[in-house]
Amino acid sequence: MARPTGAPPPERRELTRAVDRISFLYAEHCVVHRAANAVTLTDQRGVVHVPAAALGVLMLGPGTRITHGAMSVIGGCGVSVAWVGEIGVRYYAHGRPLAKSSxxxxxxxxxxxxxxxxxxxxxxxxxxxxxxxxxxxxxxxxxxxxxxxxxxxxxxxxxxxxxxxxxxxxxxxxxxxxxxxxxxxxxxxxxxxxxxxxxxxxxxxxxxxxxxxxxxxxxxxxxxxxxxxxxxxxxxxxxxxxxxxxxxxxxxxxxxxxxxxxxxxxxxxxxxxxxxxxxxxxxxxxEIGDLLLWSDLQAVPSGANWDEEQFLA
Missing domain, CATH: 1.20.120.920 (CRISPR-associated endonuclease Cas1, C-terminal domain)
Incomplete structure (x- = not known):
């Protein structure tokens, strides 16, 4: 399987925290793509580059098309994506959130x-x-x-x-x-x-x-x-x-x-x-959650077979 092209996604500790991000960016009637680790918005007037890690939410309005490459960098930077109506008035759906903990x-x-x-x-x-x-x-x-x-x-x-x-x-x-x-x-x-x-x-x-x-x-x-x-x-x-x-x-x-x-x-x-x-x-x-298994005694790591003897030991 070929390795993905483009710049590698940033480490989680390198990401901008939610409180320091731009609250939202609304886009309509354009194509959303990527250039390295930036999001690009393209319409008849030209191309605008936006640092993905600085965004809190990308709101996609009518007439937008978004590429797989754009979603890849957006997901890696923990940006929420919301599909909305004109001027963001209607809310339709959203993608995976910034948080990785329950x-x-x-x-x-x-x-x-x-x-x-x-x-x-x-x-x-x-x-x-x-x-x-x-x-x-x-x-x-x-x-x-x-x-x-x-x-x-x-x-x-x-x-x-x-x-x-x-x-x-x-x-x-x-x-x-x-x-x-x-x-x-x-x-x-x-x-x-x-x-x-x-x-x-x-x-x-x-x-x-x-x-x-x-x-x-x-x-x-x-x-x-x-x-x-x-x-x-x-x-x-x-x-x-x-x-x-x-x-x-x-x-x-x-x-x-x-x-x-x-x-x-x-x-x-x-x-x-x-x-x-x-x-x-x-x-x-x-904020970086570990996948655990719940029990009435204590949470235990996932990814292992916990037979009764091993668990009680």
Whole structure:
């Protein structure tokens, strides 16, 4: 069998950590290929080289074609790949994440499956959203009540700051056009935020479906984490966009969300907050998982036949 051509993939320790990477790169109507250990994007205007190891997520929009060589270098550099709709609004699928350890998923499952630990984690989420308040003894019903009142004040404050009229949050997930301008623009802004948060969660090896506050959907944990940042990212981006009287606020608000993600260093914060909420130490050595066999006594290495005598010895 012939040896693969091109530069060898980098060692895992040489890879850029998730917190230091470009959050995402969106591509459409181009061919994605590779040159050595770089990703190339080619269209009628020319070729752009992108260092693969600097990317967190490559988002492939309509009209893109990607080669096997490109996927090879992307996989070797631990870049997540997401297939999305135009401007990244719809999420279709994703490739293998940056994480090579199950510890995030195991910690998340332990929290979600334990009622007291799940409530404690939910309280920490609300403390992040509304700093300076005491949520230590509140039930989930009380937390939801507090949230509703505080979010109403957030919307009212943004309306007063920008002069954009606001009545209430009203939208239909199945009929985007049914809402008024402010609700449609807010929905688009939140969708952009969800996409970036989803990408980070997958890159870390956490499970998007295992929510703490939310449940019942494959993006429950995405909604949990995105809620931490709406008051400073998607909501003000929506009101600023509408105050600017843009001809196409739904399109413009996605750019506004992108700019706020950069300004607030959101990618780094999402990584840190997910680690904190799940109680997992951000340790590069621990991110490289070993394949083990579970037992009720201790985990043992795989790749060996463990008869009863050998195991008990």
């Amino acid at each position: 510890r995030m998923a195991e910690a998340q499952a332990a929290i979600v499956s334990h009622q007291r630990r799940r409530l404690d984690c939910a309280r920490r989420m609300y403390e992040m959203r509304f700093p300076g308040e005491d949520f230590a003894t509140l039930s989930m019903a009380q937390l939801r009540g507090r949230e509703g009142a505080r979010m109403k004040r957030v919307y009212a404050a943004e309306s007063e700051r920008t002069g954009v009229r606001w009545s209430r949050r009203s939208y239909s997930p199945d009929d985007f056009e049914a809402g008024d301008d402010v609700n449609r623009t807010l929905t688009a802004a939140n969708a952009a935020l969800y996409g970036v948060v989803h990408a980070v969660i997958c890159s870390l090896g956490a499970v998007p479906a295992l929510g703490v506050v939310h449940s019942g959907t494959d993006r429950a944990f995405v909604y949990d984490i995105a809620d931490l940042y709406k008051a400073e990212v998607s909501i003000p981006a929506t009101f600023d966009t509408l105050a600017a009287a843009s001809e196409d606020p739904v399109r413009e608000v996605r750019r506004a969300v992108r700019d706020r993600i950069v300004e607030t260093k959101l990618l780094r914060r999402v990584v840190a907050d997910v680690h904190t909420l799940l109680g997992v130490v951000d340790d590069l050595d621990a």
